[in-house]
Amino acid sequence: MMRIAPWQPASLDMTETPAPVNLLTFQASSDGRLDVVVTAWLQAHPLPDRQCSRSQIASFIEDGLVMVGKRVVTKPSHKVQARTHIQVQLPPPPATRLVPEEHDFDLLYCDDHLLVVNKPAGLRVHPTPEDPTDSLVAGVLGRDLSLAPAGGDLRPGVVHRLDKTTSGVMVLARTDAAYHQLVVAFRQRTLTKQYLALTAGHLPQMSGDIDAPIGRDPAHRKRFAVVGDGKASRSSYQVLERTPVGDRVELALHTGRTHQLRVHLRHSGAPVMGDKTYGGAVQSALISRLAGRAEGWGGDTLQARRALQEIAGLLQPYPGNSLHAWRLGFVHPLTGEPLQFEAPLPDVLERILNAMRSSTSR
Numbered sequence: 001m002m003r004i005a006p007w008q009p010a011s012l013d014m015t016e017t018p019a020p021v022n023l024l025t026f027q028a029s030s031d032g033r034l035d036v037v038v039t040a041w042l043q044a045h046p047l048p049d050r051q052c053s054r055s056q057i058a059s060f061i062e063d064g065l066v067m068v069g070k071r072v073v074t075k076p077s078h079k080v081q082a083r084t085h086i087q088v089q090l091p092p093p094p095a096t097r098l099v100p101e102e103h104d105f106d107l108l109y110c111d112d113h114l115l116v117v118n119k120p121a122g123l124r125v126h127p128t129p130e131d132p133t134d135s136l137v138a139g140v141l142g143r144d145l146s147l148a149p150a151g152g153d154l155r156p157g158v159v160h161r162l163d164k165t166t167s168g169v170m171v172l173a174r175t176d177a178a179y180h181q182l183v184v185a186f187r188q189r190t191l192t193k194q195y196l197a198l199t200a201g202h203l204p205q206m207s208g209d210i211d212a213p214i215g216r217d218p219a220h221r222k223r224f225a226v227v228g229d230g231k232a233s234r235s236s237y238q239v240l241e242r243t244p245v246g247d248r249v250e251l252a253l254h255t256g257r258t259h260q261l262r263v264h265l266r267h268s269g270a271p272v273m274g275d276k277t278y279g280g281a282v283q284s285a286l287i288s289r290l291a292g293r294a295e296g297w298g299g300d301t302l303q304a305r306r307a308l309q310e311i312a313g314l315l316q317p318y319p320g321n322s323l324h325a326w327r328l329g330f331v332h333p334l335t336g337e338p339l340q341f342e343a344p345l346p347d348v349l350e351r352i353l354n355a356m357r358s359s360t361s362r
Contacts, residue, residue, distance in 0.1 A: 022047065022090040027083050034068065035061060035076035038088060052090070062221050065089045074221050097153060098127065103139030108341050113178035113334050114171055115145065118343040121167040121320020126155040140172065147172060148179040159183050163259065165275070168195070168325025169343045173333075181333030186256075192329040195251040195261060196240075196345060198322035198352055199270035200280045201290060202247055202297065207238045210264040214257040223277060224259045226267045233257045235264045243356040244299025245290045245308055246273055261323060273311065273352065274321040282312040299359045307359035311352050318348050 026045075028037045038061075039054045052060075058076035060066060066073060067087040068080055080086070106118040119125070119136055127135045137156055140147060147157030150173070157172040159182040173179035185191050215230030217223040234254040241248040247270060251261050262278045265271050271280035280286075287308040294304030315321075329340035345353070 022050075024088045024090065025085070027085055028080050030082050032080065033076065034066065034073060034078040034080050034086075037080055038066065038086065041086075047090075050090075060088065060090070062216065064221055065091065098135075098138050098141060098156070099133070100142035101133065101135070101138040102142050103134075103136065105136065105139060106343070107143075108169065108343070109339070110145070111174075113175045114173050114182070114332070115140070116169060116171050116328070116339075116341050119162055119167060119170050119325075121165055121318065121346065124164040125161045125170070126158050136170070137172070146174055148174055148176050150176040150179040160186050160256075162325055163262070163323075165320040166323045166325060167320055167343075167346050167349075169328040169341050170325070171328060171330065175334075178333045182330075185330055185333070189254070190330070192327070192340075193253060193325065194327040195253075196324045196326045197249050197251060197261065197265065198273045198349060198356065199246040199249060199265060200273045200282065200286060201245075201270040201293075202242065203237060203239055203249060203265075203268055203270045205239075206242075208236070210235045210237065210268055212264060212267055214260060214263050224257070224263050226263060231255075231257060233260055233264070235261055242297065244294035244297040244304050244359045245311075245356050246270065248353060248356075262321075272321045272323045273356075274315040274318070275323070276321075280321060282308060282315055287312070294359055304359040307355045310355045310358075314348055314352050314355070322349055322352060324349060 026041055029041065030037070035054055035058045039052070039057050042052050061076045062074055064072050064074055065088065068078065069085055103123060105120055105123070107115060108118055109116040117136065123136050123139070124134060125136050127133065127138070137147060137158060149156060151158045157174060157179065159171065159173055159179060162168060162170060171182065173182055211234045212226040213228065213230030214224050214233040215227040217225035218227065232255060236252050236254065238250045239247045240250055253260060259278070262272050262275055266278040271278050273280050274282060287305060290308060291301050291305040294301055324345055326345070327340065327342045329338070331338055
């Protein structure tokens with residue numbers, strides 16, 4: 001489905017780049033929790049045009065940006081003593097304005113209230129403090145399309161996100177009325193979102209639920225993992241095709257945790273093919289392991305190894321992994337019309353799937 005209404009000029013004024021990273025070194029003025037001590041010091045020594053809340057400081061600590069003595073500490077509750085040396089690497093302050101950019105993406109639908117796009121892998125949805133450029137919203141504005149101010153200066157129109165490495169269908173709001181209605185729809189999960197993934201290895205069954213809590217990975221604070229004290233998380237899957245080296249699988253989200261599908265697939269022993277963060281990087285160890293298992297799934301070890309080496313070559317220049325948001329269905333927030341959009345697998349993922357199929361001996 002594709003209906004394009006006349007484009008409207010963007011109304012946001014855009015300029016500004018972030019300040020350089022600040023490195024702060026000081027001594028704790030009293031005993032106490034690390035996040036409290038750092039926050040108190042920053043309040044006593046305010047930075048020009050920069051305010052940091054305690055929750056932000058806690059986030060910096062969890063991200064490994066704070067050293068106590070000569071050791072990085074990632075627990076905000078860590079106890080420090082007076083006169084302890086502390087070093088804080090403050091990330092750049094968030095950019096406050098967007099600059100329109102040129103990006104290549106398919107526009108699937110556009111009217112006065114919303115637009116639907118097929119986001120390519122490698123393009124983040126909105127800017128981050130670390131990288132205020134190269135975003136989908138900036139690319140939309142670069143086409144003279146307006147987005148809902150209600151999303152904020154850096155996230156106009158953004159009601160949901162896909163990981164930078166994930167491709168596929170997204171909806172963006174162009175008016176505040178559409179924005180607020182879509183936010184409610186996502187919160188109440190009245191939309192249908194379906195994903196396709198190519199996995200490195202096999203899921204335990206042909207279909208099922210993965211019901212496992214997700215939280216910060218205690219060993220890698222910038223990653224997520226299935227942990228006992230994590231937030232309730234549930235995904236469902238249906239294996240559409242099984243090859244000797246992995247599955248083509250359809251997935252649905254029942255909760256919306258960060259990296260949920262990628263974490264759940266890794267937890268199930270079948271990470272997303274090419275996912276460097278969660279165990280799907282197609283390198284020598286994974287190639288050897290999957291090739292060794294291929295015979296049990298109707299394949300040949302040598303053919304499987306060749307297929308995996310071909311897949312590694314296809315992934316090397318690709319800025320994403322083998323997870324794709326292929327279908328999105330929802331009711332138009334203003335007209336009440338049921339809408340459904342699909343985006344086929346990117347060409348490189350089709351080629352990876354064909355290589356996976358070539359690993360069979362049948």
